[in-house]
Amino acid sequence: MYELLKVEGRAKRGVLRTVHGDIQTPVFMNVATVAAIKGALSTQDLNTINTQVALSNTYHLHLRPSDELIKEVGGLHKFMVWDKPILTDSGGFQVFSLAAMRKIKEEGVYFASHIDGRKIFMGPEESMQIQSNIASTIAMAFDECPPALAEREYIEASVERTTRWLKRCIVEMDRLNNMEDTINRKQLLFGINQGGIIPEIRIEHAKIISEFDLAGYAVGGLAVGESHEDMYKTLDAVVPYLPQNKPTYLMGVGTPENMLEAIERGIDFFDCVLPARNGRHGHVFTNHGTMNMYNKVHEKDMGPISDECACPTCQQYSRAYIRHLLKAKEMLGMRLCVMHNLYYYNNLMSEVREALDNGTFAAYKKMRLDRYQNS
């Protein structure tokens, strides 16, 4: 399913073939938490900005509108009118970051909904069942995401439980994929490596989970408060112990700089709320670094956000107009900035793929980072 097309150092250029189409990697997955990209982007917009994969959220969709409803109406692809790949995260991260009154037990996690306080239990089996109901292309294993700077003892125990949970996920997904009324019986499972920023725990865990023949492997529990240096060191340590001939996914990362550094270290799947969230606040990405579109300097500027950008926003609209919309709190201002940012991220990955195809990734990365830093 995953074909490694080319390598440059550790950097991987690949393609993951799925029932919903091919994913060319490195890829940035566009975050559609509750089955929509925040910022009023429609399916047509996603196609216009070259989105390859939408990423939705098991925890959020379980609470609302509920995975049973999504199954009943034919699955998430049909519900949100998106026929390309969808990855769902397992809900683990949200249970640990959003839910109240959380109790972690061997069987799973007891918690209260952040919407209405309703008591909910989610364990590996529940997470797999929900993701099977949603019928995403790729399901993520249910893991615990311990605080990056937690005590070694806590992290060790947590990682061992995550391994036991992974085994239960594999068994349950196998069962679900063999059921007659499962919508996507070819759903793929990615495992998640944990271990905070302690290299030997990360490596030990990577070795263990690599023995399961999963469709892909994620590095979780990073970008949760540790320094960039610690993140890069952790990737340096652990990625060599994950299968090179499988997708390698760095969860929740990050800035363009972060992604370029991580690609160099062997990562080829990314997701992050940053481009959409920053866009909604008028912060946009360009080859010269970020800009705040609220700034007065843009007041009468009829040029685009970036004259190097081919996104629908830059092809039509001026900085002056976008600034006006943002200041007047017109939703269109947010939408235009989000479209620009997601296009920027998708296009960056497209440029990275081209560089890898040409064996010029190292030079490309240096050029990009130089321009970010010297603007």
Next chain:
Amino acid sequence: MYELLKVEGRAKRGVLRTVHGDIQTPVFMNVATVAAIKGALSTQDLNTINTQVALSNTYHLHLRPSDELIKEVGGLHKFMVWDKPILTDSGGFQVFSLAAMRKIKEEGVYFASHIDGRKIFMGPEESMQIQSNIASTIAMAFDECPPALAEREYIEASVERTTRWLKRCIVEMDRLNNMEDTINRKQLLFGINQGGIIPEIRIEHAKIISEFDLAGYAVGGLAVGESHEDMYKTLDAVVPYLPQNKPTYLMGVGTPENMLEAIERGIDFFDCVLPARNGRHGHVFTNHGTMNMYNKVHEKDMGPISDECACPTCQQYSRAYIRHLLKAKEMLGMRLCVMHNLYYYNNLMSEVREALDNGTFAAYKKMRLDRYQNS
């Protein structure tokens, strides 16, 4: 400029030829108060939903981003990326409905900005200058809009002042349209009939303003609190005294029923915030009346809002998904409902034009009203 193509009773089927293209009437103008349709609609969306005319607001644009800025960057068409006709209202209505500390004098109105309290003066000349800076296709005369149920004495004095203001508007626009650096030197001026719901004041005023050879005539000061019956009676009385061979514009109206009744009475231009505002609140228009998309009945309904509708929303998205988006407060939900509603209004006018072309408006109107009422 205005060609009356056909009449059926008082109902008019016309075309207004402008420097920004033809306007086929009856027409519903889509309200873009501060140079954008609320609900994140882009220029492309407006074309997709068959918008003929965008309507923007002199008062709002004067305050933010300012008409001087809009002139400096080349006019509103260039600023908001819209090359079809734009009508600007005069600011009069907003001065009377939004601004604080309002003082009406013969020279104009002193008021405080609703944004920052800044003191502003606007009279007929200022309104024309602002609209000339904005460079809309059609400018509206600066008038006073007295409360519909004000005393006869107040209304009489107010209407007389509105007439004196109209004369000053004509002189000032003539001056502006003859200036070298005016962006749209073919800007058109529509006058506004006032007089509350007192037929003889309305008629007297209509006779007076009809003597000026304006590009169009509006009926203002209706739909501001009076009953529908009073509105229709006022139209019955006054429209026959407005030139039939000029556009006739009923300002701020209304529901589909209101528009059908007004078309029968000789009106052929409309604008209203209703379809966009209701859309943002999940209330949608259909041939069977309105629906609240928050209602539980839509929870699992994979059908479109209306299976008779060819709008981009109904062509792709289900009631179930739209309800989910609205409940999750995803902006896309608002955008989809606004697009549907504006398309509904634009399409209703298109059907009306076809009926008038075929001489079947009376039957069409009866059919539509019957379906609204018996659904």
